[in-house]
Amino acid sequence: MSSSSSCAKPEFRAGQIVSGFEVVKKLGSGGFGAVYHVKKNGMEMALKTEFIDEEEDETLKNEVHMLRLMQWSPAFCRLYTAKRLTWNSQPVNIMVMTLCNRPLSRLRRMMPDRHFTKSTAARLSVQLLEALRDLHISGIIHRDVKGSNCGWHAPTRRILLFDLGFSRKYLELNPENSKMRHRVARKDPGFMGTSKYCSVYAHDELDQGRRDDLWAWLYSTVEFFLGTLPWTNEEKSILVSNMKKRVGKKLFFKCPREIALMYEHIRQLKFDSSPDYQMMLDLYKQMYSRLDIDESDPFDFEEGSEFYEQHFRHKTDSEIEMESELATSDELASTNFSKEIVTMGSKSETSEEENKLGRLAAGFNRAINRLISF
Numbered sequence: 001m002s003s004s005s006s007c008a009k010p011e012f013r014a015g016q017i018v019s020g021f022e023v024v025k026k027l028g029s030g031g032f033g034a035v036y037h038v039k040k041n042g043m044e045m046a047l048k049t050e051f052i053d054e055e056e057d058e059t060l061k062n063e064v065h066m067l068r069l070m071q072w073s074p075a076f077c078r079l080y081t082a083k084r085l086t087w088n089s090q091p092v093n094i095m096v097m098t099l100c101n102r103p104l105s106r107l108r109r110m111m112p113d114r115h116f117t118k119s120t121a122a123r124l125s126v127q128l129l130e131a132l133r134d135l136h137i138s139g140i141i142h143r144d145v146k147g148s149n150c151g152w153h154a155p156t157r158r159i160l161l162f163d164l165g166f167s168r169k170y171l172e173l174n175p176e177n178s179k180m181r182h183r184v185a186r187k188d189p190g191f192m193g194t195s196k197y198c199s200v201y202a203h204d205e206l207d208q209g210r211r212d213d214l215w216a217w218l219y220s221t222v223e224f225f226l227g228t229l230p231w232t233n234e235e236k237s238i239l240v241s242n243m244k245k246r247v248g249k250k251l252f253f254k255c256p257r258e259i260a261l262m263y264e265h266i267r268q269l270k271f272d273s274s275p276d277y278q279m280m281l282d283l284y285k286q287m288y289s290r291l292d293i294d295e296s297d298p299f300d301f302e303e304g305s306e307f308y309e310q311h312f313r314h315k316t317d318s319e320i321e322m323e324s325e326l327a328t329s330d331e332l333a334s335t336n337f338s339k340e341i342v343t344m345g346s347k348s349e350t351s352e353e354e355n356k357l358g359r360l361a362a363g364f365n366r367a368i369n370r371l372i373s374f
């Protein structure tokens with residue numbers, strides 16, 4: 001994997017049939033392919049593509065593998081099908097999944113001053129935290145957490161975390177006792193992520209763990225609340241990193257005070273620490289009652305909110321598409337990946353390990369269902 005713009009992308013046009021799915025329109029494109037709105041038998045879905053290049057790793061194959069493991073969690077897309085086909089004499093990977101409405105990055109940009117209200121920002125942040133908790137408990141880290149990788153799914157009123165192409169397992173099976181253990185940090189893993197949201201450790205090209213997803217979650221959360229980050233207009237990754245290292249608590253001055261407490265927790269996490277998701281969710285509960293946030297209120301972009309009529313209802317498709325282009329160039333410009341071997345099918349990922357992860361996830365799922373009643 002080199003820089004995002006260097007990869008050929010399969011192009012489908014509206015009306016074309018791809019493996020039985022009719023293309024409605026393009027929804028977005030990123031580093032290694034494009035995502036299309038498709039339909040089949042009256043069902044609307046999202047289809048993600050990627051050209052296969054012998055020289056490159058197959059990120060979509062990795063994404064499908066990880067998304068399969070996440071089918072137990074409501075915070076991820078349903079995976080309908082995944083296959084390899086030939087398109088214009090080229091091999092192409094496709095996957096078909098739940099169709100989301102719009103990414104959070106775009107919904108945020110549609111708001112006045114580009115930020116959500118406290119109530120919406122807090123509830124979206126909680127949903128993203130729950131998605132990360134589910135992913136982490138399944139033994140996986142995301143490594144590119146940000147608003148443009150979360151879609152709003154109106155029927156369930158949830159955000160779904162997508163783009164698992166760069167996610168990685170951080171647990172492995174210890175052959176000595178058949179228990180799962182944290183992988184040892186690699187010496188020179190290279191950079192992976194988006195400069196605007198990644199942790200300072202990722203800037204320093206250290207191996208990533210659960211804490212790095214939480215740093216990206218924290219920066220995304222601040223952006224939900226405030227509409228900007230101090231380094232929003234800074235293009236040089238090294239300067240962004242320096243600003244992150246210097247800013248400290250000041251970053252949270254205009255956010256609800258509980259966010260600063262979550263920062264205190266996240267900043268002391270080590271590479272292989274387990275984050276205390278429940279403590280952070282409890283802090284959000286405190287914030288809800290302190291700020292009178294009613295969980296049943298409409299989100300800013302839902303019918304019934306004070307912004308819906310003016311900012312969301314009458315947006316035409318072309319206006320939205322223009323914003324989508326803006327969002328894409330703004331957020332993907334800073335994404336850069338250095339070569340990394342995606343360890344699909346490697347020795348460490350035996351079916352025994354897979355089963356273990358599956359059991360872990362299922363057990364946790366049951367525990368969560370008992371625990372989370374808010």
Ligand SMILES: Nc1ncnc2c1ncn2[C@@H]1O[C@H](COP(=O)(O)OP(=O)(O)O)[C@@H](O)[C@H]1O
Binds near residue numbers: 048164
């Ligand atoms: N399931 C989906 N439903 C609706 N839109 C999606 C879906 N998945 C991706 N998209 C759109 O396509 C864009 C690129 O998809 P993503 O999976 O993030 O790929 P990339 O690796 O290219 O960043 C997203 O930012 C979003 O706008």
Ligand SMILES: [Mg+2]
Binds near residue numbers: 148
């Ligand atoms: Mg993406």
